[in-house]
Amino acid sequence: MAGGDGVVGRGYVPRTAWGRAGMMQSNEGITTMSQGARFTGIIAGGLVAFLGATSAGAVSYRIQLADANRVGATITNYGVLGNNFVNRTPSLEYPLGTGYEHLVNAGLWVGARATDGLGGFTGVTTGMLEISTGSATAAATEFTPSGDGLLRRSADYNSPYYDPAAVSTLDITALFDDATPKTASGNPEAHRPLSLAVRQVSYQWNQPGWEDFAIERFVIRNAGASPLTDVYVGLYAELASGPKNAYSGWPPSSSGSLYGSWYYKKLLAWDGPQRLLREHRCSGPPIPEGCHFEITPTWMGIQLLTPPGAGQQVTVGVWNYAPGDTIRDQDVERYAILSAGTVADVTAPSFQPGTGDPVEVLALGPFPTLAPGDSIDVAFALVGGADEAAILEHAATAQQARDSGYLYPLVGVGDAPGLGRLRLAPVANPLSRRACSVVLELPESASPGSKSPRLEVVDVSGRMVAERDLGSLGPGRHVIRLDEVSTVVPGVYFLRLTNGPDVAGSRIVVLP
Numbered sequence: 001m002a003g004g005d006g007v008v009g010r011g012y013v014p015r016t017a018w019g020r021a022g023m024m025q026s027n028e029g030i031t032t033m034s035q036g037a038r039f040t041g042i043i044a045g046g047l048v049a050f051l052g053a054t055s056a057g058a059v060s061y062r063i064q065l066a067d068a069n070r071v072g073a074t075i076t077n078y079g080v081l082g083n084n085f086v087n088r089t090p091s092l093e094y095p096l097g098t099g100y101e102h103l104v105n106a107g108l109w110v111g112a113r114a115t116d117g118l119g120g121f122t123g124v125t126t127g128m129l130e131i132s133t134g135s136a137t138a139a140a141t142e143f144t145p146s147g148d149g150l151l152r153r154s155a156d157y158n159s160p161y162y163d164p165a166a167v168s169t170l171d172i173t174a175l176f177d178d179a180t181p182k183t184a185s186g187n188p189e190a191h192r193p194l195s196l197a198v199r200q201v202s203y204q205w206n207q208p209g210w211e212d213f214a215i216e217r218f219v220i221r222n223a224g225a226s227p228l229t230d231v232y233v234g235l236y237a238e239l240a241s242g243p244k245n246a247y248s249g250w251p252p253s254s255s256g257s258l259y260g261s262w263y264y265k266k267l268l269a270w271d272g273p274q275r276l277l278r279e280h281r282c283s284g285p286p287i288p289e290g291c292h293f294e295i296t297p298t299w300m301g302i303q304l305l306t307p308p309g310a311g312q313q314v315t316v317g318v319w320n321y322a323p324g325d326t327i328r329d330q331d332v333e334r335y336a337i338l339s340a341g342t343v344a345d346v347t348a349p350s351f352q353p354g355t356g357d358p359v360e361v362l363a364l365g366p367f368p369t370l371a372p373g374d375s376i377d378v379a380f381a382l383v384g385g386a387d388e389a390a391i392l393e394h395a396a397t398a399q400q401a402r403d404s405g406y407l408y409p410l411v412g413v414g415d416a417p418g419l420g421r422l423r424l425a426p427v428a429n430p431l432s433r434r435a436c437s438v439v440l441e442l443p444e445s446a447s448p449g450s451k452s453p454r455l456e457v458v459d460v461s462g463r464m465v466a467e468r469d470l471g472s473l474g475p476g477r478h479v480i481r482l483d484e485v486s487t488v489v490p491g492v493y494f495l496r497l498t499n500g501p502d503v504a505g506s507r508i509v510v511l512p
Helices: 331-338 388-403 483-487
Strands: 031-034 038-043 047-051 058-061 063-066 072-076 100-116 119-126 151-153 170-177 196-204 213-222 228-243 266-271 276-281 299-304 313-320 358-370 375-385 423-426 437-442 454-459 464-469 476-481 491-499 502-511
Touching: 063 170, 072 170, 072 196, 100 196, 100 299, 100 331, 100 358, 119 331, 213 228, 213 388, 228 266, 228 276, 228 299, 228 313, 228 331, 228 375, 266 358, 266 388, 276 388, 299 358, 299 388, 313 331, 331 358, 358 375, 375 388, 423 491, 423 502, 437 491, 464 483
Parallel strands: none
Antiparallel strands: 031 058, 038 047, 063 072, 100 119, 100 228, 151 170, 170 196, 196 213, 213 375, 228 358, 266 276, 276 299, 299 375, 313 358, 423 437, 437 476, 454 464, 454 491, 491 502
8 A cells, every 4th residue: 555545556556645646737728639639648728739630620628517406517528527626616516516526537438349441349439537637638538529619508598598499407418429549548559439429418407306416318329331239338437525625735635635635435335226326425444433424425426317128237347446457458348347237346345435446337238239320328317415315316306307308397287286386387298289288387476567477389499389378367277278289390399388577388299
């Protein structure tokens, strides 16, 4: 052992005064490189030095903070979650504003058996590997942005990002691919593209009951000319919690706080029915007496929301942080992790606080064949909770969100009236344009002088296609049949219920 901050041996990098050996770099700005460029180093100020750049055009590596609810998370347009502690902005802060951080970094992993001009191979495209804390995440990914930036949209009519096509309070969309054969930092193996095109959408809601999770949805398309077989999709992560505001320097160092090193303090738990891998800061054994949970009181977890289909399995892979270790530095070795179909014993002595420093992979597969042009859709949730009961409850709600098509249930048919709130939902979804009914609630009274309640149907371009004056209705719950919808073209629409300054909305899918 090296003073408790790291293990010195084959493939291990000892912890240093900076937390992990590495350079400081601001990741708040925009990092650019050319298509085909090879990362060779990081220098202070956010600049990336590279050799062998082509003239195929500049690409912007961008980050953005998802901060619409109690989960504050750094989102990128290159397959990485978290900011690797390059600065004090939230990497994965929960509750947002408390300074309790829970994630060093995370990244998408996609593995498959593929064919290119050199023949058949087993490949894994990685969004993140074990890298030095404080170094640029853009250098560590094998994904390259395929769009210039991250698109913010909101289903909140009062938001400056309002868009009728938005799903949540804050949607952040990123487009990236693995077409550029670059070499990522910390990876000795040259990247061999699988020809993947990825659309990642982050969803956050600030409505009651949905405030404690963020959903990361990955739609992965085969953009190549040959089928991909035995495809696995996973999320690599290093969950590690601590009180950011208690550290004088950043990244956190052993000497920067009376709490000592940020690492070797990870208490992991696996909840199989929820497919939830969660972590809590624990100072050390004995557990729980020696944990001092009050230092960072909340749990944070990564949940696989997409359930396994026929012939598929969930994999939980765990090992101790060991950058440069030759056991996992090749694609065939990482593919073996993704495809294991086993759940690691996260309670094993080697992973316990004071002894272990684990990193994790949560994966699903195989998807037997992904033909050219076809896509698969896999979603994860970043879930927080004040205690075990709370995080399990929030995980159940995140699963409901995914299973409902990411529609917040403003009101259900069986709910109690609960006057005093403006609420709205379709009776069924999808629904037929020949039988379209909605349930809504009007409060006891509207603001003095306000217009009478009105229900509108809006298409995805923002154009109103139908409306109904509800001035004849009194307060309470009502079920209304919208015959006006019988003439609209089948597709996605948005219901908007207004009552004075108050607005409620819901998305509907209209069938023929």
